[in-house]
Amino acid sequence: xxxxxxxxxxxxxxxxxxxxxxxxxxxxxxxxxxxxxxxxxxxxxxxxxxxxxxxxxxxxxxxxxxxxxxxxxxxxxxxxxxxxxxxxxxxxxxxxxxxxxxxxxxxxxxxxxxxxxxxxxxxxxxxxxxxxxxxxxxxxxxxxxxxxxxxxxxxxxxxxxxxxxxxxxxxxxxxxxxxxxxxxxxxxxxxxxxxxxxxxxxxxxxxxxxxxxxxxxxxxxxxxxxxxxxxxxxxxxxxxxxxxxxxxxxxxxxxxxxxxxxxxxx
Numbered sequence: 001x002x003x004x005x006x007x008x009x010x011x012x013x014x015x016x017x018x019x020x021x022x023x024x025x026x027x028x029x030x031x032x033x034x035x036x037x038x039x040x041x042x043x044x045x046x047x048x049x050x051x052x053x054x055x056x057x058x059x060x061x062x063x064x065x066x067x068x069x070x071x072x073x074x075x076x077x078x079x080x081x082x083x084x085x086x087x088x089x090x091x092x093x094x095x096x097x098x099x100x101x102x103x104x105x106x107x108x109x110x111x112x113x114x115x116x117x118x119x120x121x122x123x124x125x126x127x128x129x130x131x132x133x134x135x136x137x138x139x140x141x142x143x144x145x146x147x148x149x150x151x152x153x154x155x156x157x158x159x160x161x162x163x164x165x166x167x168x169x170x171x172x173x174x175x176x177x178x179x180x181x182x183x184x185x186x187x188x189x190x191x192x193x194x195x196x197x198x199x200x201x202x203x204x205x206x207x208x209x210x211x212x213x214x215x216x217x218x219x220x221x222x223x224x225x226x227x228x229x230x231x232x233x234x235x236x237x238x239x240x241x242x243x244x245x246x247x248x249x250x251x252x253x254x255x256x257x258x259x260x261x262x263x264x265x266x
Contacts, residue, residue, distance in 0.1 A: 001126040004147040008230035013259045018206060018219055021149055022126045023196050026135050033137030034112050036184050039071040039174055042110065042117045042138065044129035047077035047085055047100075053120040054085055056143075056163060060118075062092050063167035068174055073098045074114070076107050111136040115174060115184075120166070122244075124148055130155075137188035139180060141169055144240045146233050150194070154187020159236050161244065 006019040041061075047054050057073070064071050079086075079100050089098045104110070117133035120143045124130070130140055131150050140155045142148075143166070151157065156169050173180050209218045234253050242249050255261045 001149065002147055003149060003225050004230055004233050007224035008227065009257065012257045016216070016219060018215075019149075019222065020202070020206075021194055021199055022128060022131070023199060024135070024191075024194050025128065025132060027196070028135060028191055028194075031135050032112070033184065033188050034114055036115045036137070036139075036177075036180055038113050038115055039068050040110075040114045040116075041071065041073045041170070042114045042133060043073060043075045043077070044107075044117070044133070045077060045121070047075055047079070048081035051122045053122065053143075055088055056120045056161065056166065057118050058085070058088050058092060058094060058098070059163035060166040060170065061094055061098070063164060064170050064174075065094070065097060067171050071097065071174065074110050075100050076104050076110060077101075078103045107132075108136075111138065114138050115180060116141065116170060118166070118170070119143070119145060121145065126150075131191065131194065134187040135191045137184040139173055139183035139187055141166065141173070144237060146236055150190065153190025154183050154185075156183070159240055161240075 142157045209215045
């Protein structure tokens with residue numbers, strides 16, 4: 001599901017793989033985008049998973065409220081095991097501006113009334129949260145995650161875990177209506193290429209290629225990211241790794257590409 005892995009890293013490791021997207025939960029043509037009128041921020045996913053780093057957004061939100069007092073965060077996630085986040089919201093005096101909505105099977109009403117989605121995860125593979133919000137024309141801020149299939153178009157990508165920087169980018173986007181609408185339009189347009197009918201056809205082609213022993217030809221015919229783009233993405237991600245873990249401060253791209261090194265990494 002990750003082009004960087006499929007097109008570059010796995011090839012270095014001698015792994016034959018083929019890139020497949022997820023099926024979309026919403027059909028592009030059937031969606032009316034958000035009007036982007038509100039100052040509502042969305043956060044989606046497993047809030048109890050500390051690798052999703054909802055807490056980082058809370059710390060950034062403390063700064064955001066100083067400039068946009070009516071701003072709110074709507075969290076769409078099961079509230080099980082999220083007491084640490086609820087306590088953090090109270091400790092930062094944010095409880096009146098953060099709403100834990102719980103699991104919602106039909107979240108469209110909140111998608112249509114949001115102006116920003118923040119994705120601060122340590123890692124993702126495809127990220128349906130990113131895709132769903134972008135289909136609704138909602139701008140996204142990512143921390144790293146440049147390697148995702150849907151990362152380009154309608155996103156602001158930062159390469160630092162600073163709550164202040166995350167807040168600054170959020171404020172810039174929410175307060176500038178022209179900029180916000182431009183990013184939102186780019187977000188929606190970028191999702192046109194994710195088509196369920198085409199993906200179904202690709203799965204059928206894959207299954208037939210295995211039966212007909214043409215699997216390698218299908219791999220060869222796929223359009224892949226360039227080596228230069230892969231190296232640039234790796235440079236950015238390795239720099240993030242170094243910032244996040246001092247024990248890996250000297251890690252190099254060559255070591256990342258060495259599967260034997262990674263196997264022995266504690």
